[in-house]
Amino acid sequence: MKKTLYFLIAISLFSCDKDDTTTNGVPSYIQIDEITLDENYTTNITDAWVYIDGVNKGVYELPAHFPVLNDGDVEVRIYAGIKDNGIASQRVTYPFYHSDTSTIKLTIDSTTIISPIVALKENIEGIIDDFDPSYTFNYDTCFQKISGGPYGNYGSLSFLDSIFVTEINYKDHPLSFDNVPQQGSATYLELDYKSDSEFLVGMYINFPNTPTLQKDLLWINP
Template sequence: MKRNHSFLVFFMMTFVVMTAFMSCNKFEGDQEIPAYIHVDTFMFTTDYAFEGAASHKITDVWLYIDGNLQGCYEMPATIPVLKRGEHSLMLIPGIKLNGNSSTRTINPFYKPYEIESFNLEEGVIDTILPTTRYYSKEESTIEFAFIEDFERGTNLEKTDVSDTTVILTDRDAPDAWQDAEGNSHHSGYVWIGDTIDFFCIKSAEEFSNLPNQGDYIFLEIDYKCTNIFKVGLLARTGGIEQIDLIYVNPSPKWNKIYVNLGPNITDYQEAQYFEFFIAGNLDGATEAEYYFDNIKLVYRD
């Protein structure tokens, strides 16, 4: 079923974390015992050829009953529902925008999971197994401006000031990101140490047609690293202007972050084009390792 995208964006912009984690305080009619909905996680799938690997970090479920927001809940969640009988349900995947717990939002590019009629019973815990995917071209104007999975070389390159560049891991290396479908065999790898104490890699492609009206533009990055790194933009104005966006903490296991580029693209409407970059230095360490994969630039045209 097609959804009204402006409806979703409206709630993303207006509901902050304090209002997101809310619940009803009134029972329906003479109801004294709530019904319960349990959600462990979302199952996420992609069309690999066009959307890349099925990598996600969906942390929350935004629950709507009969079109009304009940709340945002970190998963796994057992949600008390102060209703009974037949109701429509909509479960929307939620993420931590820019990796920040205080900026939880729905992912505007992931399709909600909808149940037209669901029977809620007092005192009963019903487990729902929601699925989601990117909106299709027929359902939305979603665009994948960049997908880097390191399976056919790389579309990243070192900047002029970088001491080194990104290389591919060996096929099926123990530290490489791998998916259950067997599509992923390589990841990007950067090592710094000794006299190589700084790296900065950027997209080899220049992006000149990104929306600049405050729309969500997500840069998705899977990473595993032993030291901090930063993500930013290079804007071609009169010269090249560097825009530092966020710093990402080390993670010994594969992690994922959704970086919203939208506000900064809007701030530089005069720019001819943009490139994104990832950079890191030793910062007191003797060496550092960085693995990257499933880098995607996603927006709605």
């Protein structure tokens, strides 16, 4: 019985965190209010994935203020995180951004503020579309085009009630998805939107020599 007790104590001592011994259990604090992109695109970065000297320190919803058992000069690497499909329980790093890396000085029982700036990775292929004049939509009294909006030159404003169902179709310039990455590579359809009712996002899939398939992708809540 005594041998077992001594063995467990030894395991406990050897498994102590190295940072625990240098800080005597007193943490330093890091504050991250937001992660910004170095280009003029809209973003929805919700989380910071934090690594210090190569060690994963956790995922923190922004704005964040959290303790770490480190002090002195450290290398901090921050990855921008998102809610995959907008679902809070599915948090991932955004695969198209580089991480932000910096060397900072942490002080025990003090807060260090970090303002990470991330950049798009090279050779990222994408299609950006809006409601500019090159598209043809059937606008009516319940569906109007607006200009000078917060996300660019054009947008669309929809007024709906129970008797209307509005569907947006790209007619003149259908989007081509012929070169979508395969075998699990990350591919995102991203929308800038504001809505006070749920709506469905879908697509039409055209296989050679087969009828067009209408595919519902995701119901989006207000």
